[in-house]
Amino acid sequence: MYGAVIHAPGDVRYEQREDPQILAPTDAIIRLAASCVCGSDLWDYRGINPVDQPTPMGHEYVGIVEQIGNDVSNVKVGDFVVGSFFASDNTCEICQAGYQSRCEHVEFAGAGGAQAHLLRVPLADGTLVATPGIPDPDLVPSLLAASDVLGTGWYGAVAAEAGPGKTVAVVGDGAVGLLAVLAAKQLGADRIIAMSRHEPRQRLALEFGATDIVTERGDDGVAKIKALTGGLGAHSVIEAVGTQEAMMQAIQSTRPGGHLGFVGVSHGVNLPGEELFYAEIHLHGGPAPVRRFLPDLIDRIWRREIDPGKVFDLTLPLSEVAEGYKAMDERRAIKVLLQP
Amino acid sequence: MYGAVIHAPGDVRYEQREDPQILAPTDAIIRLAASCVCGSDLWDYRGINPVDQPTPMGHEYVGIVEQIGNDVSNVKVGDFVVGSFFASDNTCEICQAGYQSRCEHVEFAGAGGAQAHLLRVPLADGTLVATPGIPDPDLVPSLLAASDVLGTGWYGAVAAEAGPGKTVAVVGDGAVGLLAVLAAKQLGADRIIAMSRHEPRQRLALEFGATDIVTERGDDGVAKIKALTGGLGAHSVIEAVGTQEAMMQAIQSTRPGGHLGFVGVSHGVNLPGEELFYAEIHLHGGPAPVRRFLPDLIDRIWRREIDPGKVFDLTLPLSEVAEGYKAMDERRAIKVLLQP
Incomplete structure (x- = not known):
């Protein structure tokens, strides 16, 4: 063969x-x-x-x-x-x-x-x-x-406890991130914020159920998520990239008590313990x-x-x-x- | 005054x-x-x-x-x-x-x-x-x-989802760790492993409901927890120290899909993303x-x-x-x- x-x-x-x-x-x-x-x-x-x-x-x-x-x-x-x-x-x-x-x-x-x-x-x-x-x-x-990619995006949404009453943010607009949007929608999330600066991917995110698109990244992206959520951050955040920047953006976009599902394969990431401690969020992830x-x-x-x-x-x-x-x-x- | x-x-x-x-x-x-x-x-x-x-x-x-x-x-x-x-x-x-x-x-x-x-x-x-x-x-x-200390130990046990059917391991034998043992017992955990090498603290842990004492630390401590749990690790681990060594010991002692509640105030901790990714555990913690x-x-x-x-x-x-x-x-x- x-x-x-x-x-x-x-x-x-x-x-x-x-x-x-x-x-x-x-x-x-x-x-x-x-x-x-x-x-x-x-x-x-x-x-x-x-x-x-x-x-x-x-x-x-x-x-x-x-x-x-x-x-x-x-x-x-x-x-x-x-x-x-x-x-x-x-x-x-x-x-x-x-x-x-x-x-x-x-x-x-x-x-x-x-x-x-x-x-x-x-x-x-x-x-x-x-x-x-x-x-x-x-x-x-x-x-x-x-x-x-669907199974992985779905796991991210489940790990982030996306569901009714929740605002969900998705970091990453690859296939996994886009399918995490689809999963969050299927799981009944109220509001789904897709973070993407690529027009075709934004379009697909909207088709899959995203209600908002945020094009900013890093600190600006976090500020935008906070602005969209009364200053609190999203209830559920799905990280679908695997880099330090994406993980920190995801952690900082999650409200205290909220859930972060991280499914981007981790590369060179180091999470600062003190920031994680005071973030007071739930983290769950890994290979789906x-x-x-x-x-x-x-x-x-x-x-x-x-x-x-x-x-x-x-x-x-x-x-x-x-x-x-x-x-x-x-x-x-x-x-x-x-x-x- | x-x-x-x-x-x-x-x-x-x-x-x-x-x-x-x-x-x-x-x-x-x-x-x-x-x-x-x-x-x-x-x-x-x-x-x-x-x-x-x-x-x-x-x-x-x-x-x-x-x-x-x-x-x-x-x-x-x-x-x-x-x-x-x-x-x-x-x-x-x-x-x-x-x-x-x-x-x-x-x-x-x-x-x-x-x-x-x-x-x-x-x-x-x-x-x-x-x-x-x-x-x-x-x-x-x-x-x-x-x-x-009771509220913090209790939060650790809740964050670690200690409860019926669960084997719980507690890293740290200070007041918070000891009261996490008490909390795990009250929450109905089947088995509670206290990690301590100090005799008076071991005694109090047993009084509060610990079923096993592990005196080893670090890699040896992890190996002992694995040996006590069919090679899988504990369902629920409570970290009540806040150091790098204690956090890594806690992460590695948790089975895939298990829950780590971390309540030791984090000092100088950096969590390696890749290890955390493949550990496939739930993390939750912070100031109680x-x-x-x-x-x-x-x-x-x-x-x-x-x-x-x-x-x-x-x-x-x-x-x-x-x-x-x-x-x-x-x-x-x-x-x-x-x-x-």
Whole structure:
């Protein structure tokens, strides 16, 4: 098969690779219906994460089960499935508490590289969720979004306790931030402030349910959020970037007693203890336990209640994956869908 | 009147001061029945917080209302009252959400110095809670504890979501840590692990409801908590120190999805974002909104359900306040009660 491999920062190649094999009786092999490029892939592409050796890329996937190990019983060959970037047994105490991304037997489901034709998914029973049938093609992008960016934005909104009566602010206008807006809306938030200075992203935020757009950043952004909330700050803030500036902006935008859900993968962040202490907020975040939300998210997509697939504003054949990275790196695209 | 004034690190004096006056119609003057020395007073005493000028000390207080401003209606002259170290209106949106320590009109109630005979308490209506009558003398230490250390330990336990089915670990064996043990027990926790290497404090922890004592600190302490919790970490961890080591120990002792309540006043702490991200825990803390808990805590004390006053293991006349600081600084006393 062919798939994407990163060789160095800025150097992603579509090249021939070994077909994946069943390695453990709990594995499944799926034939990808679609894959995509993640904001977090750009950390490698931009050289912020080191690239030590040629590495298969991609960790977001939907597709049809092609082969299963002897111990797999929750999905069968021919099922259309959605899975999370973290494989989980979904039975351990941590999974049962809803933290499948920290499963006692967690494995990175993207280890084999999902920007490819085939993917081996470990712990298939606890990782994959079958859709009610083979989806209409127009549902595929939304189901693919559920695999990571929707699940992650949703987790951010849940961690921030977005809901009725709440004013929610979202820091970050990437796919995760935009889908956090969608999640906050679905969870019933009264008011949703999207922080974005990019017109196409602002438009999508409004479409997903944002009621206000704030273009300011840093201290000015915080001042604007305070001005919009009677000087108090938002009840719920979702951080979907992962930088020091974004985290501080998010902390300072949250009112005392409020909730900050942080889902941007943290890079070089150091939180000053004293400021955090006196901020008196709730913090919760980390890699999203997407598996917790998948059945509900698939259901909402299947019933066409939500259309998170709109974050894909560029579709390319998998063979043009390099252009996909380039378009996202240059912010010409919010998110790139790849068709194997 | 006389009261305690710090002149420099290590130099606390009992000296004559002006009697406090009603300055605003929302003030009350109380005649102190008892006051005490707080672990946080030691930050000044040890020169970790700068002492720029002679400063009246003390922010924990119980006593009898001696005078009220024209706008005070919730307490009257002659009432025995307990108040928090932060004065709050208890009516603003933040107070109503339970965060009186971040009241929109918050003032430091200890500004006048509670280690004295008289204290002016601002925002008396929203700060002071009257007891059902004049307490028996043996209840006074417990009511005094409610003013800060009990309220703070309780907040830590609530922030850590201590309760039925939970294993709770407490980092810090000062008065706040010990009372966090008491709080976790009252809130119904199954198992309470106190981290302490001091025999008298261990004994008090066990008396307050601890089921296990861990004497190790740092990485060894974390390993011990993991060993006691099937490798997962505690569901609920309360941090009651405020140092980098204690915070990291607390973070690492919390299982994924678990809750960390941090109430030790943060000094020189910097939290590494990446570790926090992958820890996948809930964090909540800050200066305790003691006022939220006061009615319930006074009720439990009044009905003699709890005896938090046991943390006072040294009682001195107020005139010997300097010795009180010395005894706490040298860890000869857990907490010193001062009798005006």
